[in-house]
Amino acid sequence: MANPAFEDLVETFEFLDDWEDRYRHVIDMGKAMPPLEDALKVPATKVDGCASQVWLVPKIADNVFTFRGESDAMIVRGLIAVLSALYNEQPVSDVLKINAAAELGRLGLNDHLSAQRSNGLRAMVERIRETAAAEA
Numbered sequence: 001m002a003n004p005a006f007e008d009l010v011e012t013f014e015f016l017d018d019w020e021d022r023y024r025h026v027i028d029m030g031k032a033m034p035p036l037e038d039a040l041k042v043p044a045t046k047v048d049g050c051a052s053q054v055w056l057v058p059k060i061a062d063n064v065f066t067f068r069g070e071s072d073a074m075i076v077r078g079l080i081a082v083l084s085a086l087y088n089e090q091p092v093s094d095v096l097k098i099n100a101a102a103e104l105g106r107l108g109l110n111d112h113l114s115a116q117r118s119n120g121l122r123a124m125v126e127r128i129r130e131t132a133a134a135e136a
Helices: 004-015 019-032 074-087 100-105 115-135
Strands: 054-061 064-071
Touching: 004 019, 004 074, 019 074, 054 074, 054 115, 064 074, 064 115, 074 100, 074 115
Parallel strands: none
Antiparallel strands: 054 064
């Protein structure tokens, strides 16, 4: 169900043997994302339930879902990049079919994130799903 960008990420994670290398890769992915404009960092785009500050800005055009995001924590920026690889450029109806827990489990993220980070990741996935459900 995952798109090619996420499948590429899965392959990269299979190549990286230890979790520290994977963690660094996630952080590097976050660093590579363009920053959100301050005007987009408003209460409406802020995701509650995250230990750090997180903003997600979804866009649906021609029934295709994309989003941009940012966080004040580097690892969370990386997790936003991982979610971008999973969800961006998907038909809105497919966004709701993605089993994020299973897909992210393929990366081993569930075993290596703190409880707070895991809760924040779930909150981001829920925001994405809510946005897609409103449009589906």
